[in-house]
Every structure is written in C-alpha cells, then in structure tokens.
Amino acid sequence: MSLRVRVLLMILAVNLAAAGALVLVLLREEENIYDLRVANWHLKNIQVVMAKLNAGIGAARLTVPKILGWPQWKEHFRDAVIVNKAFTFLGPHQIYLNPLGALHRTENFDREAVEAGLRRAIATRGVVELEEGRCEVLLSPRDSRPIGAVYYVPKLPPIRHRDILLPLSVLGASTIFLILALYLALSRSLVAPLEKLAEGARRLASGDDRTEVRVKGGSSEVETLVEVFNNTIQRVRSFREELEREVARATEEVKRKERQLLLSSRLAAMGTLAAGIAHEINNPLGGIMNALRRIKEKCPRDPEAEEYIELVEEGLERIAATVRRVLEFAPRRVEPSVFPLVEAARKAAAFVEHRARKLGVVLEVAGEECPVRGDLGEIQQVFLNLLVNGLDALEERIAAEGTGFGPRLSVRVERRALGGEEVAEAVVEDNGPGMPEGMEGRVFDPFFSTKEEGRGTGMGLAIAFAIIRNHGGTLEAESGPGGGCRMILTLPSVSGQGG
Numbered sequence: 001m002s003l004r005v006r007v008l009l010m011i012l013a014v015n016l017a018a019a020g021a022l023v024l025v026l027l028r029e030e031e032n033i034y035d036l037r038v039a040n041w042h043l044k045n046i047q048v049v050m051a052k053l054n055a056g057i058g059a060a061r062l063t064v065p066k067i068l069g070w071p072q073w074k075e076h077f078r079d080a081v082i083v084n085k086a087f088t089f090l091g092p093h094q095i096y097l098n099p100l101g102a103l104h105r106t107e108n109f110d111r112e113a114v115e116a117g118l119r120r121a122i123a124t125r126g127v128v129e130l131e132e133g134r135c136e137v138l139l140s141p142r143d144s145r146p147i148g149a150v151y152y153v154p155k156l157p158p159i160r161h162r163d164i165l166l167p168l169s170v171l172g173a174s175t176i177f178l179i180l181a182l183y184l185a186l187s188r189s190l191v192a193p194l195e196k197l198a199e200g201a202r203r204l205a206s207g208d209d210r211t212e213v214r215v216k217g218g219s220s221e222v223e224t225l226v227e228v229f230n231n232t233i234q235r236v237r238s239f240r241e242e243l244e245r246e247v248a249r250a251t252e253e254v255k256r257k258e259r260q261l262l263l264s265s266r267l268a269a270m271g272t273l274a275a276g277i278a279h280e281i282n283n284p285l286g287g288i289m290n291a292l293r294r295i296k297e298k299c300p301r302d303p304e305a306e307e308y309i310e311l312v313e314e315g316l317e318r319i320a321a322t323v324r325r326v327l328e329f330a331p332r333r334v335e336p337s338v339f340p341l342v343e344a345a346r347k348a349a350a351f352v353e354h355r356a357r358k359l360g361v362v363l364e365v366a367g368e369e370c371p372v373r374g375d376l377g378e379i380q381q382v383f384l385n386l387l388v389n390g391l392d393a394l395e396e397r398i399a400a401e402g403t404g405f406g407p408r409l410s411v412r413v414e415r416r417a418l419g420g421e422e423v424a425e426a427v428v429e430d431n432g433p434g435m436p437e438g439m440e441g442r443v444f445d446p447f448f449s450t451k452e453e454g455r456g457t458g459m460g461l462a463i464a465f466a467i468i469r470n471h472g473g474t475l476e477a478e479s480g481p482g483g484g485c486r487m488i489l490t491l492p493s494v495s496g497q498g499g
Contacts, residue, residue, distance in 0.1 A: 014178060053138070053150065064097065073099040079133065081120050095148070105253050118149040140393040180356040197229055204233060289316050338494055339376045340369040341424045342413040348383035349411065352391055360403040361394050363387075367413030370424035372491040374471040379491075382464040382475075383411070386487045389460065393432030393485060400433075407431065415493055423473075428487040435479040443477050 052072070073080055077100065084095040110131075118130040125146055128135040133153035140147050193213075193454035200213040211233065213226050296309050321410040338467045372379075387409065393406045413426045435443065444465040461477075468475040474489035 004325040016175070018175075045216055050249075065094070067097060068099050070099065076155055077152045079105065079151075079153040079157050081114060082148065083115075083116065083150075084148040085122060086482065087115075087118065087122075087148070114151050118151055121149040122146045142255045193223075193226060197226065200233070201228065204236070210237070277323075281319070282373070285316065285319060285323070289320075294318070336373045337376060338371050338373050339379075341372045341491060342367050342369060342411075342425055344376055344379040345383045345411040345413060345426060348380050348387055350458075351384055352387045356392055356409060358394055359391065359398060360407060361398075362406070362408040363393065363410070364408075365413075367411070367426070369415050370415050371494050372424050372471075373494050374491065379471070382467050382489065383426075383428070385460045385464045386489075387411075389487075390428060390430040390432065390485070393434075394430055395454055397433045397483075418490065422493045424493045425489045426489045427483065428489070431484045434483040434485050435477065437481075444475070 053070070069081060070108045080097065082095070082097040086094045087096060113130060114133075114135070117130050121128045121137045125137050125139070127137070130151075133151060135149055135151045137146050138150060139145065139149040159270075196213050200211050201213045211229055263375040287368040292309065292312060342365065345367075349363060349365050353363060390409045394409060397405070398407055407430075409428075409430045411426060411428050413424065415422060416425055417423075418425075444461050461475075465475050468489060468491070471491055473489065475490075476488045478488065
C-alpha cells in the first residue's frame, strides 16, 4: 500500500472517528432536550390536567361515567388507572377504574407494581415514579385529605429529528471538507516530497547518483530532509568520482610497474646473455684482429689488398664497438660516491651546449642540489643520452617548421616524496614533435629506435634505463598529444653530500 493511500485512510479514520463522537454527543444532547420537553410538559400540562381532575372529583362534579368519558384521557395519556381511598384498605365501596380500558395493555403490564404505587402515593400524599408512568395522590380541595390516587402514562411529544438534521448536515459537510483539505495539504507538503525522495533513493540504489530531488511547497522539515538527501547524493557522487580517479591512477601505476618489471627482466636476461656472448666473441675477435695486423705488416704493398684489409678492420672495429655496448647491460660493480644530481646534468649539458646554440635551442639546467649516491660518470652518460635525444627531436621539428615555435630543452632537478621516501627527481623536457601514441612503453626496449636507419642503434635509452635501474632509480617517458617529450628520472636521495 502506497504512502498516499495510507495517509488518506488515516485522515478518513481520524475524521470519521471525530464525526462519530460528535454525532453521539448530538444524540445525547437531543435526549437531554427531549427530557427537558417531557419535564416541561409535565409541569405545564399534567399539572393542569391533574388539577382539573382532582378538583372535579373532590367537588363531586365528576361521577364515574363522567370520569370514564373525560376527554383529557385520550389526549394526554396512553394508560391510566383511578382508585379511591377505600382501595388502600380493601374495604367496601372500592373504586378501580380504567379510563382508557385494559385491552390495549400487553402481558408486560405489571398490575401489582401499579397497585402498590397507588397505595404508596395515597399513604405518602405524594407522587411515586414507576418504571413506566407514575402514581399521584388525589386530594380534596376543601381539607386536602387524600380521596384517591391516579396512575397514568403520559403521551410524550414525538422526537423531532429534524432538530438535529441541520447540525448533522453541517457536520457531514465540514467533515468532508476537512478530509479533502487535510489530504491536499498533506499531499502537497508531505506525501509528494516523500514520494520524490523514495524515487530518488530507488534511483540511487540502482547506481544513478546523478539524480537530484526538487520539491515545491514542502514544509521546512521536509525541505531540510531533501537538502540533506541531495547533499548525501553529491557526497556519494564525489566519493565515486574520487574512487574512479584513484582506481585509474592505481591501474596506470600497475601498468607502469608491469612495463618496468618486464623491461627490467628483459634487460637482466640480455645482460646475462650479453656477458656470455661478449666473452665468446671477444676471444676470437681479438685473435682475428691480431692476425689481421700481422697480415697487414707482412703483406707487400698492394693498394687493393690494403683496401680490403681496411674494410675488414673497419668491420671488426664495429663488431668490437657493438660488443662493448652490449656489455653495458651486464651487471658490474660500481664505485659509488655522493654528488649533486644537478651537477651531472650541468656537465652533460656542457657537451651539447655548442650544438644547441647552433640549432637555436634554448638550453637550461636548474634546480636543487639534491645529493644522490652512485657513479657520477654513468649518471652523466644518462643525462647526455637524454639531451642528445632531445636535440635530435628538436632538430627534426626545426627542419620542418623553423625556429618560430621557440625550441627549448630544459633539465629541472628537485626533491620530492615518492612512496613515503624522499627522492631526487630530474625532468628532461623538450618541445619537439613528441613520440607517437603508445610508444612510451617501448622506447626503453633494446634496439628499438624511432630515428632513421643509420642515425640510431636503439641502445641509448636501453642503456640509460639499465644504469638508472642499477642505481635503484626509475626512468619514465611521457609525451602529450600536443607534442613535446618528458623524460623523468628519479634516484634515491641522501641526507648529505660527500665523497
């Protein structure tokens, strides 16, 4: 059963109960009014009639036939009995008259009670009230002696129901009006707002936290309830949005950690493999190069042979250089020292300063000292690799657009908290063309390069990642849709600076 129906039934029940009580009061009041009419009738009519009867009998003007034929009986009484004084002592000359006859009486007529009442009225010279009717003494007008008694049941005036018809009509109309007024008032100020609240709660339970309840004409308490409900929905929506953001951040962090873990496992496997391959290649490679030098020394001066020998030497040097680069992945012992991270960035920037100036690139290094522990040369190599990559990207955009966009390359070093620990963070940022979408997770893969063939080996960032990982840090790449690239390097910070 809906709230609206329950409220309507409650209003009906309360108003009908009140109307019923008022009807009972009116009926009771009607009975009281009727009793007053009876009393007035007794006072005004019965006394007059009885006085006439008493006077006539006492003056001997009313004989038995006249008494029986007296017209007042049928006009004012439903039943009557007249006795003389001799009736009390059962002597001779008793008179016992039924002016209205006895045939109309029912079997419930209590003759003994009536006769006892007549005797008592004569004895007491008064009036005796019976269950139905009364007994009244008849007195002589000369000396006020009892001469008999009369039992009578008066004809009472009829109940005039039309007297309460108007109050009942007014009561019924007012009850209906009150029911409608209360229902409309409660429906507007209470039921309708609560129904909207219930509907809003159902939508909220189904997952729709965009709903908002609006009510008009409600009471201040209901408006407060609606305001609290809307505020609760807003808080739920804020919590959900914050939770979604946190879940998105956590998901992205998990993906980033997975990429780093995968890359670390690749580099670790490659480092182990590289160490074995390098040793296997270096031994015969050294022998081949020694043999080639012996051949070159003993071989007669033959321009064509010397050309071939130089080509072979060049190829062997390239093989040796590749082996040395591969060996960068092999774990090796680092002699650590404490140095400011910004110092490694400045030293690396000094190597590319001339090229940046030549390209028209604004190069700047700024930030805090941020002391870290590690190999200064290796960290400097990482910065140099990142700066060279940034200049390569800017050179590509300058070739396409010129320098009107304001080419810049910057290194910013600062201290910040990460995972409850203090780290030194360096951000190498350029406003070049940026990386293709989805490429950020692959740039640290060995032998992966976005440069033209012959310009890059795909090993620079992989080696830089391995160096930073061996120092207990992280290296990440970011690129926005509007271009530009950010390489974010973090290393554990130390509290002081030393050698």
